[in-house]
Structures are given as C-alpha cells and as structure tokens.
Amino acid sequence: MPEPELVDHVARSTGLSPAEAARVIDDVTAYYRETVDEFVRRRHRDLHQRGRRNAEIYAEVAGELADRLFAAPPVRAAAAASDLHLSEETRSVCAESSATSAARRPPRS
Structure with missing residues (x-):
C-alpha cells in the first residue's frame, strides 16, 4: 500500500477515489522498480525477437x-546517512529502519 499522503494527493489532484489512486500509484511504482540491467535485458530480448x-x-x-x-x-541506510552528514539522531533512526527492513526481508537462497 502506498503512503497515505501520496494517495490523498493523487486522489485530490485527479478526482480518483482513494482506492483507484492507490492502484495507480502501485502500478506506476512497479513499472519503475525495474533496474537498468533488467530493462536492457528485457528490451534486448524484445527487440531481438522482432528480428532486430x-x-x-x-x-x-x-x-x-x-x-x-x-x-x-x-543503499544501506546507515551508510547513506553518514555520507549525507546527517545528525547523530537521524543516523540512529536510519540504522533502526535499516535493521527493521532487514528483519522483514526473506532469506536469500
């Protein structure tokens, strides 16, 4: 589920319902989750199959x-915070967030 503030903004600015706005946001963000390598491989495969x-x-x-x-x-949150010269308090929050995200991530196989 996208951030509520973004859903509210998209719903207000487009006239969509909050459920429709959330679905559009999910679709758009999924589209842009593709990495450069994934994009290049996919486009190469698609164009090659068309005989190019x-x-x-x-x-x-x-x-x-x-x-x-x-x-x-x-990007590791703690490293990013350090690189950006953030306050100690902000770095601590980033480190906690990074640890929480890592705990939720499924194990690599």
Missing part, C-alpha cells in the same frame, strides 16, 4: 535509457 540486429538494438536502447527513470540501486 544487435547494432540497431543497442542504438535504440541507448536512446531509451536517456529518457527513462529506474529504480535506485540498493
């Missing part, structure tokens, strides 16, 4: 990359 040659594929994908948003690479 690598030189054409790489040129087209390079053009698409310039205009596309992608998921940010994983």
Whole structure:
C-alpha cells in the first residue's frame, strides 16, 4: 500500500477515489522498480525477437535509457546517512529502519 499522503494527493489532484489512486500509484511504482540491467535485458530480448540486429538494438536502447527513470540501486541506510552528514539522531533512526527492513526481508537462497 502506498503512503497515505501520496494517495490523498493523487486522489485530490485527479478526482480518483482513494482506492483507484492507490492502484495507480502501485502500478506506476512497479513499472519503475525495474533496474537498468533488467530493462536492457528485457528490451534486448524484445527487440531481438522482432528480428532486430544487435547494432540497431543497442542504438535504440541507448536512446531509451536517456529518457527513462529506474529504480535506485540498493543503499544501506546507515551508510547513506553518514555520507549525507546527517545528525547523530537521524543516523540512529536510519540504522533502526535499516535493521527493521532487514528483519522483514526473506532469506536469500
């Protein structure tokens, strides 16, 4: 479920119901969760299946990359806080958030 403030904003600004706004937000954020590597592999596969040659594929994908948003690479919250010169209190909150997220993450196989 998206953040309630974002759902409220989208619902107010578009006239959608809160449930519709949440669904749209989920759809859009899912679309942009794709990493650069995943995008390049997917587009290469799609264009290759349409009979395009690598030189054409790489040129087209390079053009698409310039205009596309992608998921940010994983960042450890504590490291990000340190890099941003945040206060000790903020770093502590980030570290706690990172530990909570790690505890919820399924184990890697």
